[in-house]
Structure formats: C-alpha cells, structure tokens
Amino acid sequence: MKTDVVVVGAGPAGCAAAHDLALQGIRVRLLDRVEFPRKKVCAGGLTVKARRALPYSAEPVVQRTVSSLAVSCRMRRQRFFTGKDPICHMVDRSAFDFFCLQKTVAAGAVFKIVNRIESIVETRGIVTMNTDFGPIRCRYLIGADGVHSRVRLLTGRFKAIRFGFGIEGIVKDLPDNDPGMGFDFDKVCGGYGWVFPKKDHINVGLYTQRWPARIRRQDLADYASRRLGGAPPEQVSGYRLGMGGWRYWPGRGRVLLAGDAAGLVDPLLGEGLYHAIVSGRKAARAVTDAMDTGCDACRSYGFALAPIQRELLFARFAAAVFYRLPDMGYSLLTSPAARIPLMGGFARGMTLLDLVLNGVRFWIGRI
Ligand SMILES: Cc1cc2nc3c(=O)[nH]c(=O)nc-3n(C[C@H](O)[C@H](O)[C@H](O)COP(=O)(O)OP(=O)(O)OC[C@H]3O[C@@H](n4cnc5c(N)ncnc54)[C@H](O)[C@@H]3O)c2cc1C
Known part of the structure; x- marks a missing residue:
C-alpha cells in the first residue's frame, strides 16, 4: 500500500496534521491502534489558545466555559481569580478526540486501525512501515502516537523524552x-x-x-x-x-514527531493539547511545503517549532523556580501585579512567555 503521508496516532496532534494535509489534497492515512471513541486519560481543559489553534470550531463538544479560577497553595490561602472573558473550555476527551477525528475524515484523510507497527525503514526517499496488515509506504511519516511513541522508538534516531x-x-x-x-x-x-x-x-x-x-x-x-x-x-x-521537547530536534530524515511523542507538554501546568495541535499543524505545513518545493521538511519543521520550544523552555524554568519555592511563587502568582495580566492574557490566548515579554515591554516603556 502506498500513500503520500502516514500519520500514526489519531489524537489531537495526529488529527491536526492529517486534517491540514488532507485539505491540501495530499493523500494521507491516519492510523491508530484503537477504534474511536476511546478513553483518553486527560482533564479535558482546552485553553483559549488551544481552542483557537484548532482549524475548526470545537463548539459542539465544549461542555462548559469558565472565566474564573480558585487557586491555593497546599489548600491554604485560597484566592479567586475572576475575569470577564473565558479562560478555559471544558471538554470530555473521548468526545473531543472523536469529534476531531470525524472532522479529519470529513476533510479527506483515510482512517485505519493498526494493531502493531513492527518496523520503520527509510530508504531512497520512501518510508516503509511494516505493520500487522502488511507494509505501508509513504513519502513522509508523522509520529503523533503519544508519550510512548512507537514511531520515536522504532525510528531509533530520536533521544528519549522526559x-x-x-x-x-x-x-x-x-x-x-x-x-x-x-x-x-x-x-x-x-x-x-x-x-x-x-x-x-x-x-x-x-x-x-x-x-x-x-x-x-x-x-x-x-x-x-x-x-x-x-x-x-x-x-x-x-x-x-x-516532556523535554524544548531540547530536541523534532524530525529526522522523513520522519517528524508531534505532540507528546515530541515531548511538547508544558511542565508548569501539564498543558499538552495546545502544543499537540500546533505541532501537528506545523508538521503538516512542513510536509506540504516539502512536497511543493522539494525543501527539507524536517529542517523547516524544526525551525517552525522553535517558538513553541522557546515557550516550553521558559515554562521549564518557571516550573523549576515555582515548584522549588512554592510559597514565594504562590505569593507572586496571586499578587495583583501578576493576577490581572495573567487572567487577561489567558483570556486572549497568550502563552506565559508572551505575557512575561509583554509585561517587560510595558515596564521598559514606562521607564
Ligand atoms: C492526567 C492527565 C491530564 C491532562 N490534562 C490536560 C488538560 O486538561 N489540558 C491539556 O491541554 N492537556 C492535558 N494533558 C496532556 C494531554 O492529554 C496530552 O498532551 C495530549 O493528549 C497530547 O496529544 P497527542 O495527540 O500528542 O497524543 P495522544 O492524545 O496521547 O494521542 C496519541 C494517539 O496515538 C495512538 N497510539 C499510541 N500508540 C500507537 C501505536 N503504536 N500505533 C497506532 N496508534 C498509536 C493512541 O491510541 C492515541 O489515540 C493531560 C494529560 C494527563 C496524563
């Protein structure tokens, strides 16, 4: 069986990638080891930036939208952050992932169950995956198969993630x-x-x-x-x-990794949906460009992902400080100087790094 692109894993990263590829008229096979809807261990908090990153509206699967937040440190000193605008949308991951898959199939991707991927071999511009239902050949392979990624493991060219x-x-x-x-x-x-x-x-x-x-x-x-x-x-x-994706080059040869497979969860809050969706879409873009122009997909994907990796590196630093000195971190977090811009920033879909850089620019402007 031959196709242009194979995407392994039909979670948010894989669906985002396969959806965009299919819309470009590229033949894409989306593989998962289970039928959907399936359970996914997740709290189902879809931040404003994650919702905006989706290529379609998630409205039908949003169960509740929240605009306020109660925080505490060790369940003491509880504070309430109240904003005018939504900061997070609550979804059930099983329903959300099924919805994304339906959108992706409607865009033209072919979904197939694969029980086992035995090996992945890349020769002369073709990636061959040997699976339980036979070999699949493609020009590019996107590994979006989650934290225990078999694509990452079998390719043997990526470092282990954290x-x-x-x-x-x-x-x-x-x-x-x-x-x-x-x-x-x-x-x-x-x-x-x-x-x-x-x-x-x-x-x-x-x-x-x-x-x-x-x-x-x-x-x-x-x-x-x-x-x-x-x-x-x-x-x-x-x-x-x-985690740890801030340190890795996310592509090798004709294999690109997205989402948890590439270690793209934010260590401060454990948010991964935003990075999964964005990386899936960036991987699709890199592959589309490579198929159009002959450029190196891994190289352009690596550069396209750099802003996300910077954000994750910053989150890593923030997490190290915050969780080492939680009382101090909590006092800072709940101070009006931080609380108000945080709520406004999250409601506008900003990342933590955007928020801090904006704050720095603001104070420099006042000096
Ligand atoms: C307890 C918990 C709570 C969380 N809460 C949140 C939250 O509230 N908000 C948030 O933004 N993030 C949250 N996250 C993180 C978020 O769930 C992940 O970052 C996100 O699911 C990553 O998406 P993904 O598409 O990369 O991988 P996944 O969602 O894990 O999807 C991977 C897909 O690949 C398939 N697959 C795996 N192996 C194979 C294989 N060998 N062959 C074929 N298919 C395969 C799987 O069946 C799955 O469908 C939470 C995580 C956990 C553990």
Missing part, C-alpha cells in the same frame, strides 16, 4: 456549591491538584512534573474528599505526559 505524570478521576456526586475551576498548587511534590467542572460531573486529579512520580490512587481519593467531599472519584486512571 516524563511527567497525572492521575484523574470523575466525581458524579456534585456538591451543593459549584466549586468552579481550581488549582491547588504544591498539593503534590512538583505539581498540583485540579478540579475541572464539566456538564454533569467534576474531573479531579493530581499532576506532577517530577519523574518517577510518587502519587497513589489514595492520594487522589484524599484530595477529592477534602476538596469536594462526598463519594471518592470513579474511573481513576493515571498516565505519563511527554
């Missing part, structure tokens, strides 16, 4: 008072606890940027009971997050 960890569950027994969206920083070492309200349940979880992670199910049950009361969370699952 890991973070998150555990989440759902609480169906809604408390009388709507808890709203909340982060409890330093609830676990190097991370936080979260409460994300959806339409008919609350997603509750714990995140750490440290690996190996020392979070147990009981820690989540204790957190949920302190934060929400009532019954313990159901459907509890944990999963790794792919």
Whole structure:
C-alpha cells in the first residue's frame, strides 16, 4: 500500500496534521491502534489558545466555559481569580478526540486501525512501515502516537523524552456549591491538584512534573474528599505526559514527531493539547511545503517549532523556580501585579512567555 503521508496516532496532534494535509489534497492515512471513541486519560481543559489553534470550531463538544479560577497553595490561602472573558473550555476527551477525528475524515484523510507497527525503514526517499496488515509506504511519516511513541522508538534516531505524570478521576456526586475551576498548587511534590467542572460531573486529579512520580490512587481519593467531599472519584486512571521537547530536534530524515511523542507538554501546568495541535499543524505545513518545493521538511519543521520550544523552555524554568519555592511563587502568582495580566492574557490566548515579554515591554516603556 502506498500513500503520500502516514500519520500514526489519531489524537489531537495526529488529527491536526492529517486534517491540514488532507485539505491540501495530499493523500494521507491516519492510523491508530484503537477504534474511536476511546478513553483518553486527560482533564479535558482546552485553553483559549488551544481552542483557537484548532482549524475548526470545537463548539459542539465544549461542555462548559469558565472565566474564573480558585487557586491555593497546599489548600491554604485560597484566592479567586475572576475575569470577564473565558479562560478555559471544558471538554470530555473521548468526545473531543472523536469529534476531531470525524472532522479529519470529513476533510479527506483515510482512517485505519493498526494493531502493531513492527518496523520503520527509510530508504531512497520512501518510508516503509511494516505493520500487522502488511507494509505501508509513504513519502513522509508523522509520529503523533503519544508519550510512548512507537514511531520515536522504532525510528531509533530520536533521544528519549522526559516524563511527567497525572492521575484523574470523575466525581458524579456534585456538591451543593459549584466549586468552579481550581488549582491547588504544591498539593503534590512538583505539581498540583485540579478540579475541572464539566456538564454533569467534576474531573479531579493530581499532576506532577517530577519523574518517577510518587502519587497513589489514595492520594487522589484524599484530595477529592477534602476538596469536594462526598463519594471518592470513579474511573481513576493515571498516565505519563511527554516532556523535554524544548531540547530536541523534532524530525529526522522523513520522519517528524508531534505532540507528546515530541515531548511538547508544558511542565508548569501539564498543558499538552495546545502544543499537540500546533505541532501537528506545523508538521503538516512542513510536509506540504516539502512536497511543493522539494525543501527539507524536517529542517523547516524544526525551525517552525522553535517558538513553541522557546515557550516550553521558559515554562521549564518557571516550573523549576515555582515548584522549588512554592510559597514565594504562590505569593507572586496571586499578587495583583501578576493576577490581572495573567487572567487577561489567558483570556486572549497568550502563552506565559508572551505575557512575561509583554509585561517587560510595558515596564521598559514606562521607564
Ligand atoms: C492526567 C492527565 C491530564 C491532562 N490534562 C490536560 C488538560 O486538561 N489540558 C491539556 O491541554 N492537556 C492535558 N494533558 C496532556 C494531554 O492529554 C496530552 O498532551 C495530549 O493528549 C497530547 O496529544 P497527542 O495527540 O500528542 O497524543 P495522544 O492524545 O496521547 O494521542 C496519541 C494517539 O496515538 C495512538 N497510539 C499510541 N500508540 C500507537 C501505536 N503504536 N500505533 C497506532 N496508534 C498509536 C493512541 O491510541 C492515541 O489515540 C493531560 C494529560 C494527563 C496524563
């Protein structure tokens, strides 16, 4: 079987890439190892910038939009950040990913289940993937198969990524008072606890940027009971997050990595959807340009991803300081000088680095 591009992994990164390629009239096969809809371990917080990065409206799958946030440090000194505009959209990842896949197939991508990829070989401008249903040949391969990427492993030309960890569950027994969206920083070492309200349940979880992670199910049950009361969370699952992408060149030969496979999760908050969507789209753009002009797709993808890598490097630095000195970091975060621009910036879809650079420019302008 021969096609122009194969995208492995039909999560947000893979769908974003396959969608854009298909719209350009490029023959693209999107492979995943499971049928959709499928469960994905995720809190389902789609930030404003992530929603804007999508090539279509996510309106049909947004369950709730929030414009305020409760934060605490170790569940003490709780502060409320209230804004006029939305800062985050709540989705159910199973429904969101299925919706993205449907949009991608409607754009012209061919979706196929692959149980196992045995090997990946690149020779004379052709990438051959040997799979359980036979070989697939393509001109470019995009690995968007998540944190445990088999494409990254089998290609053998990428460094190992770093890991973070998150555990989440759902609480169906809604408390009388709507808890709203909340982060409890330093609830676990190097991370936080979260409460994300959806339409008919609350997603509750714990995140750490440290690996190996020392979070147990009981820690989540204790957190949920302190934060929400009532019954313990159901459907509890944990999963790794792919990090460290600020240090890697995300393409080799004719193979490009996107999303968690490329380690593109923000270590400060564990946000990965935005980077998955943006990197998927940038990978598609690099491949389209290479097919049109003969330029080197990996090289142009590497340069196109540099701003994202800078943002992630900054987030890495911010996380190192914030989680090492959480009390000081929390005081800074909740000071009016930070709180107001943060809420405004997030509502405008800005990244943390944009916000800080804007702040610096503002103060320099006043001097
Ligand atoms: C507990 C938790 C909570 C999170 N909460 C948030 C949040 O609220 N907001 C946010 O922005 N980010 C969040 N993240 C991060 C976010 O989930 C990821 O960054 C995002 O899913 C990455 O998208 P992706 O497309 O790169 O990979 P994935 O979403 O992991 O998709 C990869 C796809 O590849 C498929 N696949 C894997 N291996 C193979 C294979 N060998 N062959 C074929 N297919 C394969 C998988 O089935 C899957 O469909 C959270 C992560 C965790 C663990």
